[in-house]
Amino acid sequence: MSPRTPEQYEEIRKHRRRHIMGVALVLFARKGFHSTSISQIAKAAKVSKGLIYNYFDSKDHLLEQLIVHEVQQGPDLLDILAQQTSDPYEQLTLLLDGAFQMIETDLTHWKLMTMLSLQEGIMQRMSSLFRKKVEDGMSTAIRIFERMGVSDPLVEAYLFGASMDGIFLHYLTMRDLDVAYPLAKLKKNLINRYRNHTTSNDEK
Amino acid sequence: MSPRTPEQYEEIRKHRRRHIMGVALVLFARKGFHSTSISQIAKAAKVSKGLIYNYFDSKDHLLEQLIVHEVQQGPDLLDILAQQTSDPYEQLTLLLDGAFQMIETDLTHWKLMTMLSLQEGIMQRMSSLFRKKVEDGMSTAIRIFERMGVSDPLVEAYLFGASMDGIFLHYLTMRDLDVAYPLAKLKKNLINRYRNHTTSNDEK
Amino acid sequence: MSPRTPEQYEEIRKHRRRHIMGVALVLFARKGFHSTSISQIAKAAKVSKGLIYNYFDSKDHLLEQLIVHEVQQGPDLLDILAQQTSDPYEQLTLLLDGAFQMIETDLTHWKLMTMLSLQEGIMQRMSSLFRKKVEDGMSTAIRIFERMGVSDPLVEAYLFGASMDGIFLHYLTMRDLDVAYPLAKLKKNLINRYRNHTTSNDEK
Amino acid sequence: MSPRTPEQYEEIRKHRRRHIMGVALVLFARKGFHSTSISQIAKAAKVSKGLIYNYFDSKDHLLEQLIVHEVQQGPDLLDILAQQTSDPYEQLTLLLDGAFQMIETDLTHWKLMTMLSLQEGIMQRMSSLFRKKVEDGMSTAIRIFERMGVSDPLVEAYLFGASMDGIFLHYLTMRDLDVAYPLAKLKKNLINRYRNHTTSNDEK
DNA sequence: CATGAATGAGATTTCATTCAT
DNA sequence: AATGAATGAAATCTCATTCAT
Numbered sequence: 001m002s003p004r005t006p007e008q009y010e011e012i013r014k015h016r017r018r019h020i021m022g023v024a025l026v027l028f029a030r031k032g033f034h035s036t037s038i039s040q041i042a043k044a045a046k047v048s049k050g051l052i053y054n055y056f057d058s059k060d061h062l063l064e065q066l067i068v069h070e071v072q073q074g075p076d077l078l079d080i081l082a083q084q085t086s087d088p089y090e091q092l093t094l095l096l097d098g099a100f101q102m103i104e105t106d107l108t109h110w111k112l113m114t115m116l117s118l119q120e121g122i123m124q125r126m127s128s129l130f131r132k133k134v135e136d137g138m139s140t141a142i143r144i145f146e147r148m149g150v151s152d153p154l155v156e157a158y159l160f161g162a163s164m165d166g167i168f169l170h171y172l173t174m175r176d177l178d179v180a181y182p183l184a185k186l187k188k189n190l191i192n193r194y195r196n197h198t199t200s201n202d203e204k
Numbered sequence: 205m206s207p208r209t210p211e212q213y214e215e216i217r218k219h220r221r222r223h224i225m226g227v228a229l230v231l232f233a234r235k236g237f238h239s240t241s242i243s244q245i246a247k248a249a250k251v252s253k254g255l256i257y258n259y260f261d262s263k264d265h266l267l268e269q270l271i272v273h274e275v276q277q278g279p280d281l282l283d284i285l286a287q288q289t290s291d292p293y294e295q296l297t298l299l300l301d302g303a304f305q306m307i308e309t310d311l312t313h314w315k316l317m318t319m320l321s322l323q324e325g326i327m328q329r330m331s332s333l334f335r336k337k338v339e340d341g342m343s344t345a346i347r348i349f350e351r352m353g354v355s356d357p358l359v360e361a362y363l364f365g366a367s368m369d370g371i372f373l374h375y376l377t378m379r380d381l382d383v384a385y386p387l388a389k390l391k392k393n394l395i396n397r398y399r400n401h402t403t404s405n406d407e408k
Numbered sequence: 409m410s411p412r413t414p415e416q417y418e419e420i421r422k423h424r425r426r427h428i429m430g431v432a433l434v435l436f437a438r439k440g441f442h443s444t445s446i447s448q449i450a451k452a453a454k455v456s457k458g459l460i461y462n463y464f465d466s467k468d469h470l471l472e473q474l475i476v477h478e479v480q481q482g483p484d485l486l487d488i489l490a491q492q493t494s495d496p497y498e499q500l501t502l503l504l505d506g507a508f509q510m511i512e513t514d515l516t517h518w519k520l521m522t523m524l525s526l527q528e529g530i531m532q533r534m535s536s537l538f539r540k541k542v543e544d545g546m547s548t549a550i551r552i553f554e555r556m557g558v559s560d561p562l563v564e565a566y567l568f569g570a571s572m573d574g575i576f577l578h579y580l581t582m583r584d585l586d587v588a589y590p591l592a593k594l595k596k597n598l599i600n601r602y603r604n605h606t607t608s609n610d611e612k
Numbered sequence: 613m614s615p616r617t618p619e620q621y622e623e624i625r626k627h628r629r630r631h632i633m634g635v636a637l638v639l640f641a642r643k644g645f646h647s648t649s650i651s652q653i654a655k656a657a658k659v660s661k662g663l664i665y666n667y668f669d670s671k672d673h674l675l676e677q678l679i680v681h682e683v684q685q686g687p688d689l690l691d692i693l694a695q696q697t698s699d700p701y702e703q704l705t706l707l708l709d710g711a712f713q714m715i716e717t718d719l720t721h722w723k724l725m726t727m728l729s730l731q732e733g734i735m736q737r738m739s740s741l742f743r744k745k746v747e748d749g750m751s752t753a754i755r756i757f758e759r760m761g762v763s764d765p766l767v768e769a770y771l772f773g774a775s776m777d778g779i780f781l782h783y784l785t786m787r788d789l790d791v792a793y794p795l796a797k798l799k800k801n802l803i804n805r806y807r808n809h810t811t812s813n814d815e816k
Numbered sequence: 817c818a819t820g821a822a823t824g825a826g827a828t829t830t831c832a833t834t835c836a837t
Numbered sequence: 838a839a840t841g842a843a844t845g846a847a848a849t850c851t852c853a854t855t856c857a858t
Binding site for chain 4: 438439440442443519522523525526527528529531532535538539542560562563564566567569570571572573574575577578580581582584585586587589590593594597598
């Protein structure tokens with residue numbers, strides 16, 4: 001009879017908002033932003049089209065919120081793992097473990113972000129957000145490689161990051177083509193590669 | 205003013221066709237398939253909308269032709285390079301050279317294909333085409349690594365491929381964010397890495 | 409904390425109702441009926457959307473109530489003024505004074521009514537209401553001019569009314585274009601014009 | 613077989629454009645801008661909704677074009693008439709004749725412009741256009757009254773203009789309420805009023 | 817072979833109105 | 838009595854595709 005309290009409304013809004021964003025994330029990641037219509041999102045989320053506009057100003061805004069959430073979300077996997085141990089090799093191992101584990105659970109996020117990053121004009125709007133994120137990640141990785149005594153930690157970090165994303169990319173592609181991809185073996189190989197990396201690239 | 209021969213007409217058609225495909229490739233790669241309209245392609249190609257339908261049944265068909273052309277195009281960079289020398293290390297060096305050179309010229313192709321491969325329902329239709337392409341590339345790479353005496357050539361090939369695509373991906377992303385990316389250094393590092401790879405990952 | 413009496417409730421309702429109508433009037437007059445949404449009215453009135461429907465059946469009904477109120481409101485400025493003095497010239501002066509004073513305070517009402525009267529299908533519904541209002545106003549004005557001895561009191565009344573509304577219309581338009589409008593001078597001129605109007609148009 | 617020449621296309625476009633604008637003008641003037649949908653315009657013009665967007669970027673743009681056309685259209689009725697005779701009284705008579713004749717033919721234009729001028733935010737965009745138009749009209753009128761020896765030509769011009777628009781406004785309103793309006797009599801009265809205006813308001 | 821006007825299906829967006837609380 | 842989340846119909850707008858010329 002009496003109206004809901006502001007807190008209850010707030011709660012409802014938060015839930016619904018998350019729900020819609022979750023559904024949109026999956027659809028955007030699966031079919032791309034432009035090929036996903038608001039109608040499809042509404043149907044998948046079992047809400048009306050109108051409601052989505054109650055929560056987001058526009059389709060673009062919905063995407064933007066999604067991106068912001070994604071970027072703010074990942075509170076630096078690197079940082080967290082780096083604090084669990086001080087041995088850089090172990091840090092790397094943990095990092096790899098984490099990343100390869102994440103690949104299964106969070107592939108949707110990764111896929112969406114990668115798709116968007118390839119599309120002109122979408123990421124640009126939020127480039128500052130990203131630059132920060134990228135720089136933070138890189139500096140952590142660089143520090144690890146520094147302490148491993150790698151000759152050129154910066155390049156090593158770049159290469160490491162590229163390998164990881166390349167593996168993700170191939171994994172995704174292969175999966176869509178129904179071709180097996182030896183994720184586990186690649187992981188083991190990468191770990192081995194850095195086991196006593198201290199000397200691997202320095203003989204020059 | 206003599207009427208053109210059928211052959212000349214044929215030639216003109218082929219030309220036009222290629223021209224339209226080229227323009228479409230660039231636009232698709234830049235803004236994505238769905239965000240590029242036929243009108244935009246027509247305007248960019250300086251032809252009428254109607255003419256495009258004279259050459260392609262539909263927008264989807266245009267994309268399909270683009271993909272087929274791309275796939276058939278690259279007559280295995282790997283193969284070609286592999287024949288220039290028999291020393292596997294040199295082959296790898298040439299391969300890297302070729303790839304890093306291509307990165308500047310053919311990035312558009314790579315970008316489009318990668319975007320499409322992430323988008324559900326587009327590549328699936330042509331999956332057989334791709335599987336073949338991928339398998340061919342892989343087997344060539346595997347052979348190189350085999351002859352270099354790497355312990356697990358298959359995994360090495362996968363990793364190598366992933367690194368390359370990861371580097372491309374990062375390069376593109378960074379470029380869009382106006383951040384410098386040390387392409388040259390990465391290349392040198394990769395070459396060094398394989399210089400005497402024979403022993404690098406085998407100590408286990 | 410004693411429960412409110414039914415009378416108090418009634419009072420509150422009346423108050424709220426008027427408040428909403430007042431806010432709606434301003435918004436309708438400013439942006440037009442169709443460009444003003446119930447949400448905007450609710451926000452401006454600091455009540456919920458639902459509450460508005462508690463007081464008015466629909467947006468159309470709200471407008472209708474507004475019009476009825478407006479029409480019934482003005483209990484004939486003309487009549488009132490006419491009773492303050494018996495000299496027709498003084499009556500006219502008072503009328504002009506009143507009208508030009510009202511122009512600042514009640515412009516919103518005038519604007520809304522004029523907008524609506526230009527819009528097909530809105531006033532028609534209430535045409536009987538209006539006809540009455542117009543006829544009453546006219547007959548009062550006609551009587552004044554009659555007693556001033558004007559040769560054609562009816563036409564004079566029409567012309568007088570038209571001048572007044574024309575001035576309002578121009579004043580509003582100019583104001584929106586940030587152009588000064590000599591309201592005071594026009595008023596003085598009008599008064600002068602009728603000072604010894606007895607003879608002004610009769611020489612024919 | 614062969615495509616139409618650019619000139620033919622240009623002709624088609626011009627015709628259609630005018631046709632759509634004509635239909636839109638009538639509907640906007642009748643029901644107001646916001647209450648008229650593109651669908652209604654399309655249906656009334658017997659074209660598809662899409663075609664309207666082929667000619668106008670948006671509904672707002674259509675309105676804007678309409679306004680620009682209207683404003684540029686009337687190439688100063690005042691100016692034209694002013695040149696037909698040098699006697700200011702005759703000029704005024706011609707002007708009144710012209711205006712009262714126009715009232716029947718061009719009422720739609722007048723109505724639309726008046727409605728729009730009352731609606732905040734529509735005319736503002738084009739305020740410079742209007743200011744110019746208004747100033748031109750006023751200065752011509754002022755010059756006429758100057759030469760008639762009126763004591764305050766500026767105020768007289770304002771009053772004259774206001775009377776005209778007021779008459780139009782009332783005429784329209786009355787017509788919609790199915791009440792007769794003595795247009796002809798008002799015109800005659802106005803003409804008489806200025807016949808020997810030279811002395812009418814100056815006795816003070 | 818070539819053009820671009822025209823269509824119509826479907827996308828995005830708005831908003832009056834309902835309803836559970 | 839009061840709230841604002843939720844709906845759905847209708848509006849604006851886009852664009853692949855057709856077609857007369």
